[in-house]
Amino acid sequence: MTRRAPGNGAAEGLTLAAALVAFLIGPLPVLVAAGDALLAPGEAWNALADPLLWRRTLSSAAITAAVLALALPAGLLAAWVLARTDVPWPRAWTALLALSLFLPPLVHAISWVSAWRLSGFGAILLVHGVVATPFVALLAMRSLASVSRAQHDTLRLLGGTRAVLLGELRHAWPGASAGAALAAAFVLSDFTTADFLTSVGPKITVAADSIYAHHLGLRSGAAAAAGLPAALAVLAGLALAARDLLRRGSSIRARFEPAPRLELGRARMPVLLGLALLAGAASVAPFASLALSAGSPAAVVRAALKNLDSITFTFATAAASATLGVALATILLALAPRLSRAALFVLACVPLAASPLTSGIGLIRVWNQPELAWAYTGATVVICATAGRYLLIGALPVADGMARIDAGLVDAARLAGAARLAAFGSILEPLLRPAILVGWCLAFAFALRETDAFVMLRAGQSALASRLYANVVFAREDELAALALVFALVCATPLLVLSATHGLRGSRA
Amino acid sequence: MKKLALITLALCLAVSCSKPGGSGEVVLYTSLNEPTARAVLDVFERESGLRVRLTADTERDKTVGLVRTLLEEQTHPRADVFWNSEAANTVRLQRAGVLEKLDPPPAGWEAIPTQFRDPDGVWFGFAARARVLIVNTDLVPASDRPRSIWDLVDPRWKGQAGIVRPVTGTTLTHLTALHETLPPAEYERFLAGIRANECHLPPGNGRLAKLVGEGQIHFGLTDSSDYRLVKAEGLPVDAIYPDQDGLGTLVIPNTVARVRGGPNPEGARKLIEFLLSERAEEILAFHQRGHIPLKPGVKRPPEVAVPGEFRTMKVDFLRIGAEVEARMRELDARFP
Amino acid sequence: MSAPSPAGLAVRELGVRLGSRQVLSAVSFDVNPGEHVVIMGPSGAGKSTLLRAIAGLIAPVAGSIQWEGASWSSGHDLRVPPERRGIGMIAQDLALWPHLTVREHALTTLRWRGFALDERAAEAERLLAWVGLAGLAESRPSQLSGGEAQRLALVRAMAGGTRLLLLDEPFTALDLPLRRALGRESAAIARERGATVLHVTHDPADAERLASRVLVLEAGHLVQFGTVGALRARPATEFTQALFAGSS
Known part of the structure; x- marks a missing residue:
């Protein structure tokens, strides 16, 4: 009657292999470098006891808190309007918001400074806020896709549109908190x-400056220790967000009825104005400012041609990195048991929470081996470095997708005779595909704009973002602007593909 | 999805396999920016037939990345040559045993002034930059120009002068040189003055020069190369070689050395000898950034002044290299 | 309780914990081949957990489960994974696969059940015709009515010669006449194929009409197992008494 199903051993093997690869490319380099703190405990302790570190940590915390105080309400509201109302052109607005994620914060800063000569605490808040709001909005939108008609109707009966707004914003919280983290x-x-x-006026230094100063002084133990408070804060935030995200009701099942969109009515114009303001600040203004500084379209084309090798390298490595990261995340989330999944989640957070220079040192120590010369001096190390660092970015939408899939669907497949791997291939993966695509695009974007992981990797110097930074430092603003526009176009490609195919709305049910 | 994965894997393989290698290649780590370095290296490649594989600094990490990379790679060195845009970090690497002596010394080494080369023959200086005061000519009338680094701390210029936050690059080297040269009380007065005079502290010399050019700062201390870039943009700036009637102007050379145990020692020697040639100094002097030739008789544009035409500060780069780490720590705490 | 039956299902001293909660404690019973056993009990008694443990979807902490003399689980050890137990199950929400059509449901299940490629299409057509879904072969679950969806779930559960069918309150979302009709239909199909049925329901009428025996669970313990007549005559608890009080 039933045939022996061989897929379970394969599933375990695949999970183990994926976990091993994820560990090797993600936490291992960080742990290797951070181990210096244990080798030089005195140095590490002195770094932690330094009042300057805590003053700077406080300043970092104040900036972060103020940024989140701006980005959370703005992002939540934007997400609700885009996901749950009949606002016109929701995909276009979403794409515009997402576009801002593709520019490194420093390029945002430059575009604002060249247009308005902003500086000081307010300018820092503005730039970080503009970059943080789409994070919150995009992930909150995915959470809102699982609001059911029944939930919506209940809220409406309880207190009308006001209750719907407040109730559904709570529904958006898991995504929003993940975005905020x-x-x-x-x-x-x-x-x-x-x-x-703060080039002009009072200088503001942050916790990362202390880490950086220790690295300059070649005190890696102190640097690892100085990075600890921020890393722990990030880990705690990510863990809380992940817990919220995974405690969700399922909406991917055969008979899920999504909530209807609300009519904006008279609120349409103010809402459109608000969206225009947000998208303008996040994407239109920076790009317009860059376009103005770039001079002519011919200059942009020249910059593109001059950097063709770098564009090809960056595109290919980022695509490979996103594929590797999302494949690992999907395999681990879909096939690992629940407890080890939580452990893996924490491990995926480690590379993101670590200071880039610490990661860089670890990457050299792990990869600079005679047998690995081909990998260390080529693109492989770049692919693995970014895949490891942004494993979590690709994993979050996949985890969100997983949480929304009714567990009964997989149980039904198992009982119908499918081994774990077969159930994964035929049931989970097709249902997860929109989430995988979103995860891939995000991981791709972050791999594209990556410079942090490349600070110490010679292979990474060929990346487009590194060239962008070189122009920033050497104050070549015309070339910088042209290059930034080329960069944005390269970055926007997957976004347009995504928009055209599935959208970031996550409305699949 | 499967197609996408296949395409990206194919791309990944193609990129991974495209790395060059072999003895016809010299691996150079340089803290210079790539376009400037390339101006010289393209000529070297044409003439020597060797290919230079370049890792240039983005300066995002202000040379620390390269220094750390060289230290971390010490067990399995990947670079042949280190070309540093200043001297202090070269001395740090020398002290850590990362660099090795060229024996016999490179051709023409005797023509390099002794102040700009290592007495043990590990590193050699060339194509220098001067630490100049860049002034906005619209904001500061000719009769009222600053003439000394002490003008940075003169209350007359309160809130109008700028210096890069002195924890990196040539500014850190400069303050370390002052620490080694000035009496302690004077050095202390200078540091306290920067704070008290509310000097602006931009992140890099290029940015500082630009801010002066835009009129956001009246004047500041920067590298002659950054001044020239801003001047070339047509902004109203002028450069002043400070302290001509006293301490003199600090001149910081580019330095080059061979990495111990690098894969292509012979190729390294050829590249080092080319970089130290009059030819390379000439290319760099005529480059937009106008590096100052150190060997006598090198052709240069008239606006590139050489030591002798202005008074230089006497410094010992070995002492600066030994001291720079302690100063960096001190200055990081002094300018929080 | 009857003696162990090598031809049917034997559950011995079964214990299941979910998190910190002991959901089933020392549950033992036997089911003969072809029997239709209805499982009843108050909400939270552990009825669904019992079915999921038998299906292998959760691992017990104690006891054993045997089917036709073969050990499926013993203590913590899941000796046979769910996909090799040859079980069909219909859950309350049916768990139909939203991305597959009606025909793909049948074809996929037959593939997993080990049917050769050339046999699958014909068998799928036969199964769909059998439950009256042939005309809807290209529809997706979201396009089906409640009754059609239930029939599709039945096709999936019975495809490939299922010998043990687990029904976990499968028809509760339907109106009473349809629910009863589908219940009868399922039972008839199972009987026709000689399948053993374990059927969780809250409706005493299901027990009256379909059950060969009724198993009553309360707070994770098996409190009574026998025919409807026996339970009515000698109810062991107030719950059982209330259950059959109004019927005769």
């Missing part, structure tokens, strides 16, 4: 934006 991770590890935006 990710945004906080980036704000906390960034040291260039604050430095650049």
Whole structure:
């Protein structure tokens, strides 16, 4: 009657292999470098006891808190409007918001400075806020896709549109908090934006400056220790967000009825105005400012041709990195048992929470082996470095998708005779595909704009984002602007594909 | 999805397999920016038949990336040559045993002034930059120009002067040189003055020069190369070689050395000898950034002044290299 | 309780914990081949958990499960994974696969059940015609009515010669006449194929009409197992008494 199903051993093997690869490319280099703190405990302790570190950590925390205070309400509201109302052109707005994620924060800063000469704490908040809001909005939108008609109707009967708005915003919270945690991770590890935006006037230094100073002084134990408070804060935030995200009701099942969209009515114009303001600040203004600085379209074409090798390298490595990262995340999330899944989640957070220079040192120690010369001096190390660092970015939408799939669907497949691998291939993967695509696009975007992981990797110097930074530092603003536009076009490609095919709305049910 | 995965894997393989290698290649780590370095290296490649594989600095990490990379790679060195845009970090690497002596010394080494080369023959200086005061000529009348680095701390210029936050690059080297040269009380007065005079602290010399050019800062201390870039953009700036009637102007050379145990020692020697040639200094002098030739008799544009035409500060780069780490720590705490 | 039956299902001292909660404790019973056993009990008694443990979807902490003399699980050890137990199951929400059409449901299940490629199409057509879904072969679950969806779930559960059918309150979302009709239909199909049925329901009428025996669970314990007549005559608990109080 039943045939022996051989897929379970294969599933275990695949899970183990994926876990091993994920560990090797993600946490291992960080742990190897952070181990210096244990080898030099005195140095590490002195770094932790330094009042300057805590003053700077406080300043980082204040910036992060203020950024989130701006980005959370703005992102939540934008997500609700885009996912749950009949606002016109929702896909176009979403794409515009997402576009801002593809520019490194420093490029945002430059575009604002060249247009308005902003500086100081307010400017830092504005730039980080503009980058953080789409994080919150895009992930909250995916959470809102699982609001059912029944939930919506219940809220409406309880208190009308006001209750719907408040109730559904709570529904959006898991996605929003994940977005906020990710945004906080980036704000906390960034040291260039604050430095650049306080070129004139009182200087603001942040926790990352202390880490960086220890690296300059070649005290890696102290650097690892100094990175600890921020890393722990990021880990805690990500863990809380992940817990919220995974405690969701399922909406991917045969008979899920999504909630109907609300009519905006008279609120349409103010809402459109608000969206225009947000998208303008996040994407239109920076790109317009860059386009103006670039001079002519011919200059942009020249920049593209001059950097063709770098564009090809960046595109190919980012695509490979996103594929590797999302494949690992999908395999681990779909096939690993629940407990080890939580452990893997924490491991995926580690590379993101670590300071880039610490990661860089670890990457050299792990990869600079005589037998691995082909990998270390080529693109492989770049692919693995970004895949490891952004494993979580690709994993979050997949985890969200997993949480929304009714577990009964897989149980039904198992009982129908499918081994774990067969159930994964025939049931889970097709249902997860939109989430996988979103994860891939996000991982691709972050791999494209990556510079942090490349600071110490010679192979990474060929990347387009590294060239962008070289122009920033050497104040070549015309070339920088042209290059940034080329960069944006390269980045926008997957976004347009995504928009045209599935959209980031996650409305699949 | 499967198609996408296949395409990306194919791309990945293609990129992975495209790496060059072999003895016809010299691996150079340089803290210079790529376009400037390329101006010289393209000529070297044409003439020597060797290919230079370049890892240039993005300066996002202000040379620390390269220094750390060289230290971390010490067990399995991947670079042949280190070309540093200043001297202090070269001395740090020398002290850590990352660099090795060229024996016999490179051709023409005797023509390099002794102040700009290592007495043990590990590293050699060439194509220098001067630490100049860049002034906005619209904001500061000719009669009222600053003439000394002490003008940065003169209350007359309160809130109008700028210096790069002195924890990296040539500014850190500069303050370390002052620490080694000035009496302690004077050095202390200078540091305290920067804070008290509310000097602006931009992240890099290029940015500082630009801010002066845009009129956001009246004047500041920067590298002559950054001044020239801003001047070339047509912004109203002028450069002043400070302290001509006293301490002198600090001149910081590019330095080059061979990496111990690098894969192509012979190729390394050829590249080093080319970089130290009059030809390379000439190319760099005529480059937009106008590097200052150190060997006598090198052709240069009239606006590129050489030591002798202005008074230079006497410094010992070995002492600066030994001291720079301690100063960086001190200055990071002093400019939080 | 009858003696162990090598031809049917034997559950011995079964214990299941979910998190920190002991959901089933020392549950033992036997089911003969071809029997239709209805499982009843108050909400939270552990009825669905019992079915999921028998299906192998959750691992017990104690006891054993045997089918036709072969050990499916013993203590913590799941000796036969769910896909090799040859079980059909219909859950309350049916768990139909939203991305597959009606025909793909049948074809996929037959593939997993080990049918050769050339046999699958004909068998799928036969199964769909058998439950009256032939005309809807290209529809997806979201396009089916409640009754059609239930029939599709039945096709999936019975495809490939299922010998043990687990029904976990499968028809509760339907109106009473349809629910009863589908219940009868399923039972008839199972009987026709000689399948053993374990059927969780809250409706005493299901027990009256379909059950050869009724198993009553309360707070994770088996409190009574016998024919409807026996239960009515000697109810062991108030719940059982209330269950059959109004019927005769």
